[in-house]
Amino acid sequence: xxxxxxxxxxxxxxxxxxxxxxxxxxxxxxxxxxxxxxxxxxxxxxxxxxxxxxxxxxxxxxxxxxxxxxxxxxxxxxxxxxxxxxxxxxxxxxxxxxxxxxxxxxxxxxxxxxxxxxxxxxxxxxxxxxxxxxxxxxxxxxxxxxxxxxxxxxxxxxxxxxxxxxxxxxxxxxxxxxxxxxxxxxxxxxxxxxxxxxxxxxxxxxxxxxxxxxxxxxxxxxxxxxxxxxxxxxxxxxxxxxxxxxxxxx
Amino acid sequence: xxxxxxxxxxxxxxxxxxxxxxxxxxxxxxxxxxxxxxxxxxxxxxxxxxxxxxxxxxxxxxxxxxxxxxxxxxxxxxxxxxxxxxxxxxxxxxxxxxxxxxxxxxxxxxxxxxxxxxxxxxxxxxxxxxxxxxxxxxxxxxxxxxxxxxxxxxxxxxxxxxxxxxxxxxxxxxxxxxxxxxxxxxxxxxxxxxxxxxxxxxxxxxxxxxxxxxxxx
Numbered sequence: 065x066x067x068x069x070x071x072x073x074x075x076x077x078x079x080x081x082x083x084x085x086x087x088x089x090x091x092x093x094x095x096x097x098x099x100x101x102x103x104x105x106x107x108x109x110x111x112x113x114x115x116x117x118x119x120x121x122x123x124x125x126x127x128x129x130x131x132x133x134x135x136x137x138x139x140x141x142x143x144x145x146x147x148x149x150x151x152x153x154x155x156x157x158x159x160x161x162x163x164x165x166x167x168x169x170x171x172x173x174x175x176x177x178x179x180x181x182x183x184x185x186x187x188x189x190x191x192x193x194x195x196x197x198x199x200x201x202x203x204x205x206x207x208x209x210x211x212x213x214x215x216x217x218x219x220x221x222x223x224x225x226x227x228x229x230x231x232x233x234x235x236x237x238x239x240x241x242x243x244x245x246x247x248x249x250x251x252x253x254x255x256x257x258x259x260x261x262x263x264x265x266x267x268x269x270x271x272x273x274x275x276x277x278x279x280x281x282x283x284x285x286x287x288x289x290x291x292x293x294x295x296x297x298x299x300x301x302x303x304x305x306x307x308x309x310x311x312x313x314x
Numbered sequence: 315x316x317x318x319x320x321x322x323x324x325x326x327x328x329x330x331x332x333x334x335x336x337x338x339x340x341x342x343x344x345x346x347x348x349x350x351x352x353x354x355x356x357x358x359x360x361x362x363x364x365x366x367x368x369x370x371x372x373x374x375x376x377x378x379x380x381x382x383x384x385x386x387x388x389x390x391x392x393x394x395x396x397x398x399x400x401x402x403x404x405x406x407x408x409x410x411x412x413x414x415x416x417x418x419x420x421x422x423x424x425x426x427x428x429x430x431x432x433x434x435x436x437x438x439x440x441x442x443x444x445x446x447x448x449x450x451x452x453x454x455x456x457x458x459x460x461x462x463x464x465x466x467x468x469x470x471x472x473x474x475x476x477x478x479x480x481x482x483x484x485x486x487x488x489x490x491x492x493x494x495x496x497x498x499x500x501x502x503x504x505x506x507x508x509x510x511x512x513x514x515x516x517x518x519x520x521x522x523x524x525x526x527x528x529x530x531x
Contacts, residue, residue, distance in 0.1 A: 071489035079483045082438060086476070089442050090449075097453040104453075 109289045117178075117222055124177035132170050139163045172197070179225065187221040188213045191228065191246065198232065204241065206232070210248040214255060217313045223286045224257065224310070230286075231259045231306055234279045239263025239304060255312050260305035265298040317501065324508035328357050331514040342521040345394035349467060349521075352387045353514055359384075374428050382415045385436040388471075392443045395464055396450075411436060430486035437479035444471040463520040470513040477506050 065073065139160055176197075181190035188210055195208045216224065228246065235241050241263030249256045271280065283306075287294040292310035315323075335350035342350070359380045363373040386408060393404045411432075418431040447468040451459065459465045481499050484491075 068490040071487055072491070075483055075487035075489045078434075078487060079480060082434070082479055082483065085438065086441055086445070090445050093446050093449050097449045101453045 106289065109285050113223065113286065113289055120177045124174040127170050127177070128174040132167055132174070135163050135167050135170070139167075176229075182218075182221055182225055185218055185221060186213060187216060187224055188248075190221070190225050191248070194225075194229065194232070195246065198236075204236065204244060206244045206246060208246045214248065214250050214312070216255065220255075220290060220310065220313060223290050224255070227283050227286050227308065228257070228259065230279050230283050235261045235263060235304070238266070241303070250312070253312050255310045257308040257310070258305070260303060262303045265300050265302045265304050267300055268296060268298060317504075320508075321504050324504045324511070325360050326357075327508055327511040328353055328360070328514065331511060331518055332357050334515055334518045338518060338521060341523045342518075343523065345398075346463065346521045348387065348391045348394050349514075350518065352384070352391060353518070355384070355387060372426075375425050378419050378425050378429060378432075381433055381436060382412075382419075385411050385415075385432075385439070388436075388440050388443075391467075392447070395447070407439065411439065428485065430482045433482040434479055434486060437475040437482065440471055440475045441479065444468040444475070448472065461520050463517045463522065466513055466517040466520060470510050470517070474506060474510045477503060 142156055142160060142163070145156070175193070179190045179193055181187075181193055191208055191210065195206045198204060198206050232244060232246075235244055239261050241261035244259065244261045247256075247258045249258075284294060287308055287310070290310045292308055295307040296304065297307070298304040331353045335353055339347060339350050359376070363376055366373040366376055389404055389408050389411075393400075414435045415432045418429045418435075419425045422431070423429045447464060451462060451465050451468070455462055455465070481503060484496070484499065
Protein backbone atom coordinates (compact mmCIF):
# COMPACT_ATOMS: atom_id res chain seq x y z
CA UNK A 65 0.00 0.00 0.00
CA UNK A 66 1.35 3.47 -0.92
CA UNK A 67 1.78 6.08 1.82
CA UNK A 68 -1.10 8.27 0.59
CA UNK A 69 -3.32 5.18 0.29
CA UNK A 70 -2.50 4.30 3.90
CA UNK A 71 -3.87 7.67 4.98
CA UNK A 72 -7.04 7.19 3.00
CA UNK A 73 -7.40 3.71 4.50
CA UNK A 74 -6.84 5.16 7.98
CA UNK A 75 -9.53 7.80 7.35
CA UNK A 76 -12.02 5.18 6.16
CA UNK A 77 -11.16 3.03 9.19
CA UNK A 78 -11.89 5.84 11.67
CA UNK A 79 -15.11 6.81 9.86
CA UNK A 80 -16.14 3.13 9.82
CA UNK A 81 -15.42 2.79 13.53
CA UNK A 82 -17.53 5.86 14.28
CA UNK A 83 -20.35 4.43 12.21
CA UNK A 84 -20.05 1.09 14.00
CA UNK A 85 -20.23 2.78 17.42
CA UNK A 86 -23.34 4.70 16.32
CA UNK A 87 -25.06 1.60 14.92
CA UNK A 88 -24.25 -0.55 17.98
CA UNK A 89 -25.47 2.21 20.29
CA UNK A 90 -28.64 2.62 18.23
CA UNK A 91 -29.45 -1.12 18.37
CA UNK A 92 -28.77 -1.42 22.12
CA UNK A 93 -30.72 1.76 22.82
CA UNK A 94 -33.76 0.76 20.76
CA UNK A 95 -33.80 -2.65 22.51
CA UNK A 96 -33.71 -0.89 25.89
CA UNK A 97 -36.68 1.30 24.95
CA UNK A 98 -38.54 -1.66 23.44
CA UNK A 99 -38.22 -3.39 26.83
CA UNK A 100 -39.50 -0.27 28.61
CA UNK A 101 -42.36 -0.06 26.14
CA UNK A 102 -43.33 -3.68 26.81
CA UNK A 103 -43.38 -3.01 30.55
CA UNK A 104 -45.59 0.07 29.98
CA UNK A 105 -47.89 -1.97 27.73
CA UNK A 106 -48.25 -4.68 30.37
CA UNK A 107 -48.95 -2.10 33.08
CA UNK A 108 -51.57 -0.52 30.86
CA UNK A 109 -53.26 -3.88 30.24
CA UNK A 110 -53.25 -4.68 33.95
CA UNK A 111 -54.83 -1.32 34.79
CA UNK A 112 -57.49 -1.71 32.08
CA UNK A 113 -58.31 -5.32 32.93
CA UNK A 114 -58.42 -4.64 36.68
CA UNK A 115 -60.73 -1.66 36.13
CA UNK A 116 -62.99 -3.74 33.91
CA UNK A 117 -63.16 -6.67 36.34
CA UNK A 118 -63.78 -4.39 39.32
CA UNK A 119 -66.57 -2.69 37.43
CA UNK A 120 -68.11 -6.04 36.44
CA UNK A 121 -67.87 -7.30 40.02
CA UNK A 122 -69.53 -4.13 41.31
CA UNK A 123 -72.37 -4.32 38.79
CA UNK A 124 -72.85 -8.06 39.47
CA UNK A 125 -73.08 -7.49 43.24
CA UNK A 126 -75.37 -4.49 42.80
CA UNK A 127 -77.69 -6.48 40.56
CA UNK A 128 -77.71 -9.56 42.76
CA UNK A 129 -77.77 -7.99 46.21
CA UNK A 130 -79.70 -4.74 45.66
CA UNK A 131 -82.01 -5.19 42.72
CA UNK A 132 -82.58 -8.93 43.37
CA UNK A 133 -83.31 -8.34 47.04
CA UNK A 134 -85.64 -5.45 46.19
CA UNK A 135 -87.66 -7.62 43.79
CA UNK A 136 -87.88 -10.38 46.42
CA UNK A 137 -89.21 -7.82 48.91
CA UNK A 138 -91.80 -6.61 46.36
CA UNK A 139 -92.97 -10.20 45.85
CA UNK A 140 -93.21 -10.76 49.60
CA UNK A 141 -95.35 -7.64 50.08
CA UNK A 142 -97.49 -8.61 47.13
CA UNK A 143 -98.18 -12.06 48.63
CA UNK A 144 -99.16 -10.51 51.97
CA UNK A 145 -102.10 -8.64 50.39
CA UNK A 146 -105.47 -10.36 50.92
CA UNK A 147 -107.66 -10.34 47.86
CA UNK A 148 -111.24 -11.46 48.00
CA UNK A 149 -111.85 -11.60 44.29
CA UNK A 150 -110.40 -14.64 42.46
CA UNK A 151 -109.71 -12.50 39.38
CA UNK A 152 -107.31 -10.26 41.38
CA UNK A 153 -105.61 -13.27 42.91
CA UNK A 154 -104.87 -14.58 39.39
CA UNK A 155 -103.31 -11.23 38.40
CA UNK A 156 -101.18 -11.27 41.55
CA UNK A 157 -99.94 -14.79 40.67
CA UNK A 158 -98.98 -13.62 37.19
CA UNK A 159 -97.13 -10.59 38.61
CA UNK A 160 -95.39 -12.90 41.11
CA UNK A 161 -94.27 -15.14 38.26
CA UNK A 162 -92.91 -12.14 36.34
CA UNK A 163 -91.03 -11.07 39.44
CA UNK A 164 -89.57 -14.61 39.80
CA UNK A 165 -88.50 -14.54 36.13
CA UNK A 166 -86.92 -11.11 36.63
CA UNK A 167 -85.03 -12.34 39.70
CA UNK A 168 -83.78 -15.38 37.73
CA UNK A 169 -82.74 -13.14 34.84
CA UNK A 170 -80.92 -10.74 37.17
CA UNK A 171 -79.11 -13.66 38.81
CA UNK A 172 -78.12 -15.01 35.39
CA UNK A 173 -76.78 -11.62 34.28
CA UNK A 174 -74.92 -11.16 37.57
CA UNK A 175 -73.44 -14.64 37.24
CA UNK A 176 -72.37 -13.97 33.67
CA UNK A 177 -70.70 -10.77 34.80
CA UNK A 178 -68.89 -12.49 37.66
CA UNK A 179 -69.47 -16.26 38.00
CA UNK A 180 -69.48 -17.37 41.60
CA UNK A 181 -67.17 -20.25 40.58
CA UNK A 182 -64.51 -17.71 39.66
CA UNK A 183 -64.93 -16.01 43.00
CA UNK A 184 -64.31 -19.45 44.50
CA UNK A 185 -61.32 -19.89 42.18
CA UNK A 186 -62.56 -22.79 40.06
CA UNK A 187 -62.11 -22.26 36.34
CA UNK A 188 -63.38 -25.78 35.60
CA UNK A 189 -66.76 -25.20 37.26
CA UNK A 190 -67.04 -21.75 35.71
CA UNK A 191 -66.66 -23.40 32.29
CA UNK A 192 -69.16 -26.13 33.22
CA UNK A 193 -71.67 -23.44 34.19
CA UNK A 194 -71.02 -21.44 30.99
CA UNK A 195 -71.41 -24.52 28.78
CA UNK A 196 -74.58 -25.70 30.54
CA UNK A 197 -76.18 -22.29 30.28
CA UNK A 198 -75.35 -21.92 26.58
CA UNK A 199 -76.48 -25.48 25.77
CA UNK A 200 -79.85 -24.72 27.38
CA UNK A 201 -80.61 -22.40 24.46
CA UNK A 202 -80.39 -25.39 22.02
CA UNK A 203 -79.13 -23.03 19.30
CA UNK A 204 -75.62 -24.41 19.61
CA UNK A 205 -73.96 -27.51 20.98
CA UNK A 206 -70.90 -26.86 23.13
CA UNK A 207 -68.66 -29.75 24.15
CA UNK A 208 -66.26 -29.26 27.02
CA UNK A 209 -63.36 -31.65 27.61
CA UNK A 210 -61.41 -31.37 30.80
CA UNK A 211 -60.58 -34.13 33.20
CA UNK A 212 -59.04 -32.36 36.16
CA UNK A 213 -59.18 -28.99 37.77
CA UNK A 214 -55.98 -27.10 36.89
CA UNK A 215 -54.83 -24.88 39.69
CA UNK A 216 -54.31 -21.34 38.51
CA UNK A 217 -54.05 -17.99 40.22
CA UNK A 218 -57.27 -16.00 40.61
CA UNK A 219 -56.35 -13.43 37.97
CA UNK A 220 -55.41 -16.21 35.52
CA UNK A 221 -58.78 -17.88 36.12
CA UNK A 222 -60.64 -14.64 35.46
CA UNK A 223 -58.70 -13.85 32.27
CA UNK A 224 -59.02 -17.43 30.94
CA UNK A 225 -62.75 -17.35 31.57
CA UNK A 226 -63.09 -13.97 29.83
CA UNK A 227 -61.07 -15.25 26.86
CA UNK A 228 -63.39 -18.23 26.44
CA UNK A 229 -66.45 -16.00 26.98
CA UNK A 230 -65.19 -13.65 24.25
CA UNK A 231 -64.42 -16.48 21.81
CA UNK A 232 -67.82 -18.09 22.38
CA UNK A 233 -69.57 -14.70 21.99
CA UNK A 234 -67.69 -14.08 18.73
CA UNK A 235 -68.65 -17.53 17.47
CA UNK A 236 -72.31 -17.10 18.42
CA UNK A 237 -72.45 -13.65 16.79
CA UNK A 238 -70.52 -14.20 13.58
CA UNK A 239 -69.61 -17.83 12.89
CA UNK A 240 -73.04 -19.46 12.31
CA UNK A 241 -71.57 -22.58 13.92
CA UNK A 242 -73.48 -25.69 15.08
CA UNK A 243 -70.83 -26.99 17.43
CA UNK A 244 -68.08 -25.52 19.59
CA UNK A 245 -65.44 -27.74 21.16
CA UNK A 246 -63.70 -26.42 24.23
CA UNK A 247 -60.70 -28.27 25.67
CA UNK A 248 -58.45 -27.37 28.55
CA UNK A 249 -55.27 -29.32 29.25
CA UNK A 250 -51.89 -29.06 30.87
CA UNK A 251 -48.57 -29.68 29.13
CA UNK A 252 -45.66 -29.34 31.55
CA UNK A 253 -45.95 -25.89 33.01
CA UNK A 254 -48.19 -24.69 30.20
CA UNK A 255 -51.94 -24.45 30.17
CA UNK A 256 -53.39 -25.27 26.77
CA UNK A 257 -56.78 -23.96 25.76
CA UNK A 258 -58.23 -25.09 22.48
CA UNK A 259 -61.53 -23.73 21.19
CA UNK A 260 -62.72 -24.75 17.76
CA UNK A 261 -65.97 -24.40 15.85
CA UNK A 262 -67.49 -25.63 12.60
CA UNK A 263 -68.65 -22.17 11.51
CA UNK A 264 -68.00 -20.07 8.43
CA UNK A 265 -64.55 -18.89 9.56
CA UNK A 266 -63.13 -15.50 8.64
CA UNK A 267 -60.29 -13.83 6.79
CA UNK A 268 -57.69 -12.87 9.42
CA UNK A 269 -55.87 -10.49 7.05
CA UNK A 270 -59.09 -8.67 6.30
CA UNK A 271 -59.91 -8.25 9.99
CA UNK A 272 -56.37 -6.98 10.72
CA UNK A 273 -56.38 -4.54 7.79
CA UNK A 274 -59.82 -3.19 8.59
CA UNK A 275 -58.76 -2.68 12.22
CA UNK A 276 -62.01 -4.34 13.22
CA UNK A 277 -62.47 -7.05 15.79
CA UNK A 278 -62.78 -5.54 19.23
CA UNK A 279 -63.45 -9.05 20.55
CA UNK A 280 -60.21 -10.34 19.07
CA UNK A 281 -58.39 -7.33 20.46
CA UNK A 282 -59.70 -8.17 23.94
CA UNK A 283 -58.61 -11.79 23.56
CA UNK A 284 -55.10 -10.74 22.45
CA UNK A 285 -54.81 -8.22 25.31
CA UNK A 286 -55.72 -10.83 27.89
CA UNK A 287 -53.38 -13.44 26.38
CA UNK A 288 -50.59 -10.82 26.45
CA UNK A 289 -51.43 -10.06 30.05
CA UNK A 290 -51.00 -13.73 30.91
CA UNK A 291 -47.70 -13.74 28.96
CA UNK A 292 -49.13 -16.39 26.67
CA UNK A 293 -49.37 -17.03 22.93
CA UNK A 294 -52.44 -17.12 20.75
CA UNK A 295 -52.65 -19.04 17.48
CA UNK A 296 -55.69 -18.74 15.25
CA UNK A 297 -56.32 -21.07 12.34
CA UNK A 298 -59.21 -20.16 10.13
CA UNK A 299 -60.32 -20.00 6.53
CA UNK A 300 -63.55 -18.74 5.11
CA UNK A 301 -66.00 -21.68 5.20
CA UNK A 302 -63.64 -23.94 7.17
CA UNK A 303 -64.36 -23.07 10.80
CA UNK A 304 -62.05 -21.47 13.32
CA UNK A 305 -59.63 -22.88 15.84
CA UNK A 306 -58.09 -20.86 18.69
CA UNK A 307 -55.06 -22.41 20.37
CA UNK A 308 -53.78 -20.61 23.46
CA UNK A 309 -50.72 -21.43 25.56
CA UNK A 310 -50.36 -19.83 28.97
CA UNK A 311 -47.58 -20.37 31.54
CA UNK A 312 -49.20 -21.58 34.76
CA UNK A 313 -48.83 -19.47 37.90
CA UNK A 314 -50.62 -21.33 40.66
CA UNK B 315 -25.82 33.09 -6.41
CA UNK B 316 -22.09 32.46 -5.89
CA UNK B 317 -20.64 30.18 -3.21
CA UNK B 318 -19.56 33.00 -0.92
CA UNK B 319 -22.99 34.65 -0.90
CA UNK B 320 -24.65 31.35 -0.09
CA UNK B 321 -22.10 30.77 2.66
CA UNK B 322 -23.00 34.13 4.24
CA UNK B 323 -26.74 33.44 3.93
CA UNK B 324 -26.28 29.96 5.38
CA UNK B 325 -24.28 31.25 8.35
CA UNK B 326 -26.73 34.06 9.15
CA UNK B 327 -29.89 32.02 8.54
CA UNK B 328 -29.57 31.22 12.26
CA UNK B 329 -30.89 34.78 12.78
CA UNK B 330 -34.43 33.49 12.11
CA UNK B 331 -34.11 31.04 15.01
CA UNK B 332 -32.52 33.71 17.23
CA UNK B 333 -35.32 36.24 16.60
CA UNK B 334 -38.05 33.62 17.14
CA UNK B 335 -36.21 32.42 20.26
CA UNK B 336 -35.85 35.86 21.79
CA UNK B 337 -39.55 36.60 21.20
CA UNK B 338 -40.68 33.26 22.65
CA UNK B 339 -38.05 33.00 25.42
CA UNK B 340 -40.34 34.13 28.26
CA UNK B 341 -43.21 31.90 27.21
CA UNK B 342 -41.60 28.52 26.50
CA UNK B 343 -40.97 25.87 29.17
CA UNK B 344 -37.74 26.30 31.14
CA UNK B 345 -36.05 23.21 29.70
CA UNK B 346 -36.35 24.63 26.18
CA UNK B 347 -34.79 28.01 27.05
CA UNK B 348 -31.31 26.49 26.98
CA UNK B 349 -31.79 25.73 23.31
CA UNK B 350 -32.56 29.41 22.67
CA UNK B 351 -29.38 30.28 24.58
CA UNK B 352 -27.57 27.81 22.33
CA UNK B 353 -28.72 29.48 19.08
CA UNK B 354 -27.93 32.95 20.50
CA UNK B 355 -24.50 31.70 21.42
CA UNK B 356 -24.05 30.31 17.89
CA UNK B 357 -24.77 33.67 16.24
CA UNK B 358 -22.55 35.47 18.76
CA UNK B 359 -19.73 33.14 17.75
CA UNK B 360 -20.39 33.79 14.04
CA UNK B 361 -20.22 37.55 14.60
CA UNK B 362 -17.09 37.32 16.72
CA UNK B 363 -15.44 35.05 14.15
CA UNK B 364 -16.15 37.57 11.41
CA UNK B 365 -14.64 40.37 13.48
CA UNK B 366 -11.56 38.27 14.27
CA UNK B 367 -11.11 37.28 10.63
CA UNK B 368 -11.48 40.93 9.59
CA UNK B 369 -8.88 42.22 12.07
CA UNK B 370 -6.57 39.22 12.62
CA UNK B 371 -7.26 37.06 9.54
CA UNK B 372 -7.78 34.13 11.90
CA UNK B 373 -10.57 32.76 14.12
CA UNK B 374 -9.12 29.33 14.93
CA UNK B 375 -8.57 29.91 18.65
CA UNK B 376 -12.07 31.34 19.01
CA UNK B 377 -13.46 28.32 17.16
CA UNK B 378 -11.56 25.87 19.40
CA UNK B 379 -12.91 27.56 22.53
CA UNK B 380 -16.39 27.81 21.04
CA UNK B 381 -16.73 24.04 20.44
CA UNK B 382 -15.80 23.41 24.08
CA UNK B 383 -18.50 25.76 25.35
CA UNK B 384 -21.01 24.49 22.78
CA UNK B 385 -20.41 20.94 24.06
CA UNK B 386 -21.31 22.01 27.62
CA UNK B 387 -24.44 23.87 26.44
CA UNK B 388 -25.57 20.89 24.39
CA UNK B 389 -25.06 18.58 27.38
CA UNK B 390 -27.12 20.98 29.49
CA UNK B 391 -29.87 20.87 26.85
CA UNK B 392 -29.98 17.06 27.03
CA UNK B 393 -29.84 17.19 30.82
CA UNK B 394 -32.81 19.60 30.84
CA UNK B 395 -35.02 17.86 28.27
CA UNK B 396 -34.42 14.51 29.96
CA UNK B 397 -35.92 15.88 33.16
CA UNK B 398 -32.87 17.22 35.11
CA UNK B 399 -32.01 13.70 36.25
CA UNK B 400 -28.75 11.66 36.49
CA UNK B 401 -26.60 14.63 37.58
CA UNK B 402 -23.46 12.59 38.13
CA UNK B 403 -23.72 10.98 34.70
CA UNK B 404 -23.87 14.34 32.91
CA UNK B 405 -21.09 15.78 35.09
CA UNK B 406 -18.89 12.77 34.23
CA UNK B 407 -19.53 13.19 30.50
CA UNK B 408 -18.80 16.92 30.77
CA UNK B 409 -15.59 16.31 32.71
CA UNK B 410 -14.47 13.64 30.27
CA UNK B 411 -15.13 16.09 27.42
CA UNK B 412 -13.03 18.67 29.27
CA UNK B 413 -10.14 16.20 29.50
CA UNK B 414 -10.40 15.44 25.76
CA UNK B 415 -10.50 19.18 24.98
CA UNK B 416 -7.37 19.86 27.08
CA UNK B 417 -5.61 16.87 25.58
CA UNK B 418 -6.48 17.96 22.01
CA UNK B 419 -5.91 21.71 22.31
CA UNK B 420 -3.23 22.10 24.98
CA UNK B 421 -1.24 18.87 25.23
CA UNK B 422 -1.26 17.08 21.88
CA UNK B 423 -1.77 20.17 19.69
CA UNK B 424 -1.78 23.92 20.04
CA UNK B 425 -4.94 25.93 20.57
CA UNK B 426 -3.92 28.23 17.71
CA UNK B 427 -4.24 25.33 15.27
CA UNK B 428 -7.39 23.75 13.95
CA UNK B 429 -7.79 20.54 15.99
CA UNK B 430 -10.18 17.73 15.22
CA UNK B 431 -9.98 15.12 17.99
CA UNK B 432 -12.32 16.97 20.33
CA UNK B 433 -14.65 17.84 17.44
CA UNK B 434 -14.98 14.18 16.46
CA UNK B 435 -15.49 13.22 20.12
CA UNK B 436 -18.17 15.81 20.90
CA UNK B 437 -20.02 15.17 17.63
CA UNK B 438 -20.16 11.50 18.56
CA UNK B 439 -21.42 12.24 22.08
CA UNK B 440 -24.15 14.57 20.76
CA UNK B 441 -25.10 11.96 18.17
CA UNK B 442 -25.50 9.25 20.82
CA UNK B 443 -27.58 11.52 23.07
CA UNK B 444 -29.74 12.46 20.07
CA UNK B 445 -30.31 8.81 19.14
CA UNK B 446 -31.34 8.13 22.73
CA UNK B 447 -33.69 11.14 22.60
CA UNK B 448 -35.27 10.01 19.32
CA UNK B 449 -35.81 6.47 20.61
CA UNK B 450 -37.35 7.82 23.79
CA UNK B 451 -39.72 10.01 21.75
CA UNK B 452 -40.67 7.11 19.47
CA UNK B 453 -41.62 5.06 22.52
CA UNK B 454 -43.42 7.64 24.63
CA UNK B 455 -44.57 10.51 22.39
CA UNK B 456 -48.31 10.56 21.76
CA UNK B 457 -48.66 13.52 19.43
CA UNK B 458 -47.52 13.98 15.83
CA UNK B 459 -43.73 13.83 15.72
CA UNK B 460 -43.23 16.65 13.23
CA UNK B 461 -44.84 19.13 15.61
CA UNK B 462 -42.65 17.92 18.47
CA UNK B 463 -39.89 20.43 19.16
CA UNK B 464 -37.67 17.78 20.75
CA UNK B 465 -38.04 15.49 17.76
CA UNK B 466 -37.06 18.27 15.32
CA UNK B 467 -34.06 19.25 17.47
CA UNK B 468 -32.81 15.67 17.87
CA UNK B 469 -33.27 14.69 14.24
CA UNK B 470 -31.43 17.88 13.19
CA UNK B 471 -28.61 17.13 15.64
CA UNK B 472 -28.32 13.64 14.14
CA UNK B 473 -28.04 15.00 10.58
CA UNK B 474 -25.70 17.88 11.46
CA UNK B 475 -23.37 16.15 13.89
CA UNK B 476 -23.07 12.90 11.92
CA UNK B 477 -21.86 14.90 8.92
CA UNK B 478 -19.66 17.03 11.15
CA UNK B 479 -18.05 13.92 12.67
CA UNK B 480 -17.58 12.51 9.17
CA UNK B 481 -15.74 15.54 7.76
CA UNK B 482 -13.72 16.07 10.95
CA UNK B 483 -12.30 12.58 10.42
CA UNK B 484 -10.89 13.82 7.09
CA UNK B 485 -9.41 16.92 8.73
CA UNK B 486 -7.95 14.75 11.48
CA UNK B 487 -6.39 12.06 9.26
CA UNK B 488 -5.55 14.50 6.45
CA UNK B 489 -5.38 11.98 3.60
CA UNK B 490 -3.66 13.38 0.53
CA UNK B 491 -6.72 14.34 -1.43
CA UNK B 492 -7.17 17.30 -3.73
CA UNK B 493 -8.18 20.76 -2.54
CA UNK B 494 -11.27 20.38 -4.71
CA UNK B 495 -12.31 17.35 -2.63
CA UNK B 496 -11.94 19.23 0.66
CA UNK B 497 -13.75 22.20 -0.83
CA UNK B 498 -16.62 19.96 -1.97
CA UNK B 499 -17.13 18.29 1.43
CA UNK B 500 -16.97 21.72 3.09
CA UNK B 501 -19.55 23.09 0.65
CA UNK B 502 -21.89 20.25 1.54
CA UNK B 503 -21.48 21.27 5.19
CA UNK B 504 -22.73 24.75 4.28
CA UNK B 505 -25.93 23.30 2.78
CA UNK B 506 -26.44 21.12 5.86
CA UNK B 507 -25.81 24.13 8.08
CA UNK B 508 -28.51 26.07 6.20
CA UNK B 509 -31.00 23.21 6.62
CA UNK B 510 -30.02 22.93 10.31
CA UNK B 511 -30.67 26.62 10.96
CA UNK B 512 -34.11 26.44 9.35
CA UNK B 513 -34.91 23.34 11.43
CA UNK B 514 -33.86 25.16 14.60
CA UNK B 515 -36.26 27.94 13.64
CA UNK B 516 -39.09 25.38 13.20
CA UNK B 517 -38.15 23.72 16.52
CA UNK B 518 -38.37 27.05 18.38
CA UNK B 519 -41.78 27.75 16.85
CA UNK B 520 -42.98 24.33 18.04
CA UNK B 521 -41.71 24.71 21.61
CA UNK B 522 -44.53 24.15 24.11
CA UNK B 523 -45.56 26.85 26.55
CA UNK B 524 -47.53 24.65 28.93
CA UNK B 525 -46.68 21.26 30.31
CA UNK B 526 -49.15 18.51 29.43
CA UNK B 527 -49.80 15.91 32.05
CA UNK B 528 -49.52 12.40 30.64
CA UNK B 529 -48.72 8.93 31.85
CA UNK B 530 -46.24 6.68 30.12
CA UNK B 531 -49.00 4.50 28.74
